[in-house]
Amino acid sequence: MTTIAVLSIKGGVGRTTVAANLAVALAGGGDRVVAVDVDPRDQLALHLGLSPGGSPFGFASAALDGGLGGHTLERGAGRVGVLRFGAVGPRRRGALERCLAERPRLLRELLDELGTSVRYAVVDAAVGPSPWFHQALASCDLALVVATPDAACFATLPSLRAALDAGGRPAATRVLLNLADPGRRLARDVHALLGATFGDELLPITIHCDEALREALASQRPILTAAPSSQAADDFRRLADWTARFDGGRDAALRAVDAQPRGAR
Amino acid sequence: MRWQGTLLLAASAAALPALWAFVTTPLSAGPQLVLGLTLLGAALLLDRRRGAVATRMLAVCSVAVSLRYLYWRVTRTFEFDSPAAAVCGALLLGAELYAFAVLMLGFFQTVQPFGRHPTPLPKDPARWPTVDVFIPTYNEPRSVVRPTVLAALALDWPRDRLRVHLLDDGRRPAFRAFAAAAGARYVTRPDNLHAKAGNLNHALGVTDGELVAVFDCDHVATRSFLQLTAGWFLRDERLALVQTPHHFYNADPIERNTRQFRRVPNEGELFYGLIQPGNDFWNASFFCGSCAVLRRSALVEVGGIQTESITEDALTALRLQRRGWSTAYLSIRQAAGLATDTLAAHVTQRIRWAQGMVQILRVDNPLGGRGLGLAQRLCYLNAILHFLYAVPRLVFLAAPLAYLLFGLHICHTAAPVLLAYVLPHLVFARLANARQTGRFRYAFWDQVYETILAFYILVPTLTALLRPRAGVFKVTDKGATIEHGGLDRRLAWPYAAMLVALAVGLAVGAARLLATGGDDVGTVLVNAAWSAGSIVVLGAALCVAWEQPQRRATYRVAMQLRAMVTAPSGHTRSANLLDLSLGGCLLRLGDGIAVEPGDRVTVGLFAGEREHALRGNVVAAAGATLRVSFGELPLDEEARLVEVLFGRPDAWLDWDRRRAPDHPLASFATVVATGLGAIGRVAAAERRIAASATAVVAIAGAVSLLAQTGFHLQPLFDRLAQLPGAVLEQAALDSPPSQSGP
Incomplete structure (x- = not known):
């Protein structure tokens, strides 16, 4: 299983939208995909067509119980298995935060319980730095940091670096530009600055600003079914393709490392 | 490499006597025809082989066959019965020698085209x-x-x-x-x-x-x-x-x-x-x-x-x-x-090139002076000589008139012998030349290109030859539109005049055939066929002088790129670019989008990893295709458009990829269709001129007929009346042996 954590250190950049649509796009390739919400605001299920507060079971209770305990995942849009955050009171939430602090890779352990039939896990983690952010960062194979082309987001870049470094970097980090609008000068300039700052870590794929994305959320449908011929849908398909290629490349790299004779390193 | 060169030199030296014998041995029509056909068969077999060696062998054979032809031309046919015929004959032979010299230089120049690759720059x-x-x-x-x-x-x-x-x-x-x-x-x-x-x-x-x-x-x-x-x-x-x-x-x-x-x-x-x-x-x-x-x-x-x-x-x-x-x-x-947009501009530009190159011959002749190797001298010489084609080309166009109009014998030989010598020479030269140039110049088009310009570079090149310092640099007009199109009469009249002259020649030739009863039938037919060829090429020139309207100020370039479009509502569509110009683009969308003509949209073009956004107005939206006009773009957007349209390193590499390889017969058919089609079109459009020209041709034919029969038409009518009978008689004479055959 490949775990992709969708992260941000600023709210309102469309992180949950990206996580939900990426999960659906990955599932569109025929693989089993689960989406996990590690954000107390519990929005991911909504993006995937499930009613809010529909099930008390979720990441929070699983983490406190130390396991999934035989619960099955809900089935969201595009056949994506969904583990919502779940309802949790203030008292239990304090306990949960302590629990996460003690076991930084608890999320990983929960995901491993799902077995090898699940190809991808897409994790939507709350804005960092926070316990949720670090849990996702420590448990993932690929961290997708969502940025938007505006001054406010650009100003958070130094703290993003710090947050990534503090969390102990995962295998790979990529910055994904969301709400890209190359017709606007400022958007272009910030994009160029991101490129200069992150180099190859800035994904060549961007998610374009698209009214259809907002409308899709309003109807609780993923963009791939709500507006399949829109550019945003195309972008998510490309992002999924890129992720699959990244995954394949990682496998190949791992195999190459494994194939080396002992002592050669 | 050195010993190979020496070996080649030795082989060439050994082959020289054989070549000399081949070039100088005279043959009568029959054996020469057999020789020619044999060589042609060998050439066609050789032509089936790929590779540079076959190309060079074909070139060598072509040179030998042409030398044989020219040797025969100079030693056997250069006799004249009048001064006028001598002048015309000398012009024709001169034109042939020029063509041969340029062909030889061309073989030499392109013996080993160098496919140079770029050299990488230092890392730093x-x-x-x-x-x-x-x-x-x-x-x-x-x-x-x-x-x-x-x-x-x-x-x-x-x-x-x-x-x-x-x-x-x-x-x-x-x-x-x-x-x-x-x-x-x-x-x-x-x-x-x-x-x-x-x-x-x-x-x-x-x-x-x-x-x-x-x-x-x-x-x-x-x-x-x-x-x-x-x-x-x-x-x-x-x-x-x-x-x-x-x-x-x-x-x-x-x-x-x-x-x-x-x-x-x-x-x-x-x-x-x-x-x-x-x-x-x-x-x-x-x-x-x-x-x-x-x-x-x-x-x-x-x-x-x-x-x-x-x-x-x-x-x-x-x-x-x-x-x-x-x-x-x-x-x-x-x-x-x-x-260049118009033929007039094209002609102006080529006059400058021709004039300038000929100036160099006089100002700084590459054959003389210091510092150049022999090969360099020959390459520069050929570049210059090429632009002296005006006189030879016009001579080739008009040559049949000498006989048809004036009865001058400019090549002293009988038609069958001429054909036996000239056809192998022409076919070989064409074959060998096509081997080298086929990808870059289709058969017969060179004649069209030269004919268009020959009339116009004639005087400038000759002037430059005589007074090399008189040239004036003329700027070539670019980026013009042609509103209405139609025949550019100012440029077309020499083509038309020459064409009518050749038609008159044909009419007079036909009259001679009728009047003399076919004594000269071979000569008349050779000249008639030649005239027909010239007429076709001149027709193609007329076609070029018939300007097709060019209303677009910017040129659309067919281009496949990933694209997107954003409507005023903020909705997007992924799209494919179909064509792009400095003025606008045509997109095929994944699905229709709600826009109307006049709506302001943003077009995104994905070139490699770069994405360029351009704003424009919808011109037409039909189903899933969308045409957008950019109008006046701000400088930064114009720069991005230029980068997409012109900047990509591979923008022009595949330009000729989809072009069919040259088939000489297909090229011939295209040129003939182009020429005859244009003659028809021009005749239909310029009715009065066409009618006058037809009248001139008819009158010339009639007058010639009357003059040659001495106004005694009775024998002619008798002969015409006897013609069917004679044909039947001939057929009757021919048939018995075929029946008694095995």
């Missing part, structure tokens, strides 16, 4: 040379010059090592403002002495980069132009020039008016596709005035761009090579320009 950009880009302009519209400057500014080269200079001999304030806004340096001078050459020399005086890249103001470079060309200067310290092809992304008047754009190679492709690589093998490729990089120190050594010829570029290269500098040619299209 600090070691890359500094480059000044010169864009000379005089009176061209700003819309033509802007993309050129923007593309030069976008060249992939360290910013601190690249300066772009707009050299404006028109001293126009709007150009100054544009250059300032775009970030180019604007350069003017107090006078316009020596036109483009003087303009470039002035710029040399106020700049100091190690390399100088020159672009005509309509030649828009790809981003990679310097990356691909500059490496050779670091590798070879004595290299003065790297020239790249001139590529045109619109149809020139010949391509447009014959409707053969991108189907038949245009006039320039032979030069840039074959002749320049051939020159490069001999270190004799020359500067073509644009899309080239020069080493400043070399240019300074010869005193800058030369001014004694109006083709200053070729003369400059010649002077550089005399001083021991090397030149290089890189056959990779790294810039695209505008071809």
Whole structure:
């Protein structure tokens, strides 16, 4: 299983939208995909067509119980298995935060319980730095940091670096530009600055600003079914393709490392 | 390699006596025909083999067969019964010798076209040379010059090592403002002495980069132009020039008016596709005035761009090579320009080329002087000789008239013998030539290209030959629109006049056949067939003079790119680009989108990893296709459009990929259809002229008939009356042996 954590250190950049649509796009390739919400605001299920507060079971209770305990995942849009955050009171939430602090890779352990039939896990983690952010960062194979082309987001870049470094970097980090609008000068300039700052870590794929994305959320449908011929849908398909290629490349790299004779390193 | 050369030399020496025997042994018509057919069979077999060896063997055979023909022509047929015939006969033989000389030089020049590759630059950009880009302009519209400057500014080269200079001999304030806004340096001078050459020399005086890249103001470079060309200067310290092809992304008047754009190679492709690589093998490729990089120190050594010829570029290269500098040619299209729009402009431009090249023959004859190797001399000589084709071409067109109209025997031989000698010579020359040029020049089109210009370069080239210092540089008009189209009578009349003369010749020939009862039937038929060929070629010239309307000021380039469009509502569609121009684009969307004509949309174009957004107005939205017009773009968006349209390194590489290979018979059919179609069209449009011409032809035929029969028509009528009977009789005589055959 490949775990992709969708992260941000600023709210309102469309992180949950990206996580939900990426999960659906990955599932569109025929693989089993689960989406996990590690954000107390519990929005991911909504993006995937499930009613809010529909099930008390979720990441929070699983983490406190130390396991999934035989619960099955809900089935969201595009056949994506969904583990919502779940309802949790203030008292239990304090306990949960302590629990996460003690076991930084608890999320990983929960995901491993799902077995090898699940190809991808897409994790939507709350804005960092926070316990949720670090849990996702420590448990993932690929961290997708969502940025938007505006001054406010650009100003958070130094703290993003710090947050990534503090969390102990995962295998790979990529910055994904969301709400890209190359017709606007400022958007272009910030994009160029991101490129200069992150180099190859800035994904060549961007998610374009698209009214259809907002409308899709309003109807609780993923963009791939709500507006399949829109550019945003195309972008998510490309992002999924890129992720699959990244995954394949990682496998190949791992195999190459494994194939080396002992002592050669 | 050395011993191979010696071996070759020895083999050639041994073969010489055999060649001499082959060339000089006279044969009568029958055996010569058998010999010719045998050789042709061998040639066709040889032609089936691929590879350079077969090509060269075919060329050698072709030279031998042609030598045999010419030897026979000079020794056996050069006899005349009147001074007039002698003059015409000498002209024809001279034209044939010229054609043979140019063919030989062509074989030599392109014996081993050099497929030069780019040389990589050092890893450290600090070691890359500094480059000044010169864009000379005089009176061209700003819309033509802007993309050129923007593309030069976008060249992939360290910013601190690249300066772009707009050299404006028109001293126009709007150009100054544009250059300032775009970030180019604007350069003017107090006078316009020596036109483009003087303009470039002035710029040399106020700049100091190690390399100088020159672009005509309509030649828009790809981003990679310097990356691909500059490496050779670091590798070879004595290299003065790297020239790249001139590529045109619109149809020139010949391509447009014959409707053969991108189907038949245009006039320039032979030069840039074959002749320049051939020159490069001999270190004799020359500067073509644009899309080239020069080493400043070399240019300074010869005193800058030369001014004694109006083709200053070729003369400059010649002077550089005399001083021991090397030149290089890189056959990779790294810039695209505008071809001339009208035949008139095309003719003006070619007159300048022809005149300038002939000037060089007189000003600085490559056969004489110091510093050149024999091969270089021959390559330059051929480049110049090529432009002396006017007289030979007109002689070839008009030759049958000497006999048909005036009864002059300009080639003293019987028709069957002539055919037995000339056909192998022509077919061999065509075959061998096609082997070398087939990809870049289709069969029979060279005649069309030359015929169009021969009438117009005749006087200028002869003048240049006699008074080489009289030439004036004329600027070629570019980027014009043709509102109405139609026949350009001013240019077409020589073609039409020659065509009518040939038709009269045919009528008179027919009259002679009728009057004399077929004594001369072979000669008349040979001349008639020749006239028919000339008429077809002249018809094709008329076709080119019939201007097809060209209303678009910007040219659409078919282009496959991923794209997107954003509607005013903020909804998007992913799309595919179908065509793009400086004025707009056509998109195919994944699905229809709710926009109406006039709506403001943003078009995103994905070129590699770069994404470019351009704003425009919807012109038409039909189903899933959308045409968008950009209108007047802000400078930064225009720069992005130029980058997408012209900047991609591979923008022009596949230009001729989908073109069918040459089939000589198909080419022949195309030229014939073009020529006859045009004659019909012109006759229909110019009814009065056509009627007069027909009357002239008819009267000439009738008068000739009357004159030759001495106004005694009775014998003619008798003969005509007897004709069916005679034919039957002949058939009766012929039939018994065939019945009694085995």
